[in-house]
Amino acid sequence: MTFVPEGWHPAADELNGKTILITGAGDGIGKAVALACARHGAEVLLLGRTEKKLEAVYDTIMTEELVTPGIIPCDLSQVSHDALCELGQELGSSIDKLDGLVHNASILGDRKSMAQTSVATWNQVMQVNVNAPFMLTQVMLPLLHAAPEASVVFTSSGVGRKGRAFWGAYATSKFATEGMMQVLADELTNTTKIRVNSLNPGAINTAMRRMAYPAEPPTTNPDPEALVSAWLYLMSNDSAALNGQALSVQS
Ligand SMILES: NC(=O)c1ccc[n+]([C@@H]2O[C@H](COP(=O)([O-])OP(=O)(O)OC[C@H]3O[C@@H](n4cnc5c(N)ncnc54)[C@H](OP(=O)(O)O)[C@@H]3O)[C@@H](O)[C@H]2O)c1
Numbered sequence: 001m002t003f004v005p006e007g008w009h010p011a012a013d014e015l016n017g018k019t020i021l022i023t024g025a026g027d028g029i030g031k032a033v034a035l036a037c038a039r040h041g042a043e044v045l046l047l048g049r050t051e052k053k054l055e056a057v058y059d060t061i062m063t064e065e066l067v068t069p070g071i072i073p074c075d076l077s078q079v080s081h082d083a084l085c086e087l088g089q090e091l092g093s094s095i096d097k098l099d100g101l102v103h104n105a106s107i108l109g110d111r112k113s114m115a116q117t118s119v120a121t122w123n124q125v126m127q128v129n130v131n132a133p134f135m136l137t138q139v140m141l142p143l144l145h146a147a148p149e150a151s152v153v154f155t156s157s158g159v160g161r162k163g164r165a166f167w168g169a170y171a172t173s174k175f176a177t178e179g180m181m182q183v184l185a186d187e188l189t190n191t192t193k194i195r196v197n198s199l200n201p202g203a204i205n206t207a208m209r210r211m212a213y214p215a216e217p218p219t220t221n222p223d224p225e226a227l228v229s230a231w232l233y234l235m236s237n238d239s240a241a242l243n244g245q246a247l248s249v250q251s
Pocket residue numbers: 023024025026027028029030047048049050053074075076077078103104105106107128155156157158200201202203204205206207208209
């Protein structure tokens with residue numbers, strides 16, 4: 001791992017006292033990151049589309065007697081700015097700060113050429129991967145400002161840093177994600193304690209990867225649980241100096 005200092009290991013209580021919201025927390029990388037954050041002491045707020053999956057993560061955390069998490073069922077493909085403002089108000093009455101925001105939920109859309117990509121697919125991918133993270137970040141800023149040190153992570157992709165044929169809407173959404181990260185990091189640097197970075201997970205064995213590469217044996221790539229220390233580091237105060245960086249989990 002390139003940005004996690006060699007030999008860095010999270011302490012058992014690394015994230016004690018922190019509240020961290022993770023989108024797409026019911027499956028794949030988001031689920032592994034949410035469980036890892038909870039196992040290192042954080043209160044995690046699990047946002048996702050499928051309530052049953054969020055409840056399963058909640059149950060695991062409760063069975064392990066960790067800090068009680070919150071569940072936020074939310075379909076980012078449908079959510080309006082008003083609904084997210086309401087969510088911000090509700091959260092503001094139950095928590096006094098937000099220490100971490102992991103924008104992880106994304107959709108792949110169709111693996112088609114630009115010529116064949118439908119406008120409906122394009123708009124849906126942009127809504128989930130770009131518009132929703134923009135609106136959610138905006139709504140969460142007051143709670144992020146209230147934290148002594150806050151960390152926002154936008155999840156990117158290799159195709160969000162170098163375009164590739166047939167990855168149209170998804171790749172373009174990840175370029176937008178990188179742009180959003182850079183603009184926000186630049187706005188918040190020096191004057192706030194909020195740091196903002198993007199993270200490219202690299203190939204990881206999840207439903208999305210299996211959908212993108214149906215012919216690839218799933219065991220080709222690591223499971224998300226094997227790589228969670230990158231996210232733990234970004235949520236820990238140890239990464240306080242990192243801001244505005246396009247980071248990669250796997251080199
Ligand atoms: N896996 C890789 O190899 C890889 C590589 C590069 C980048 N990434 C990025 O890593 C992130 C996580 O991907 P993953 O591989 O873990 O994918 P995944 O297994 O497909 O998980 C995606 C998560 O996002 C949630 N989600 C999707 N649409 C949503 C919506 N409309 N509203 C709310 N939640 C929604 C899903 O919820 P449901 O389960 O309820 O559908 C799921 O929990 C993504 O940003 C992806 O672009 C992954």
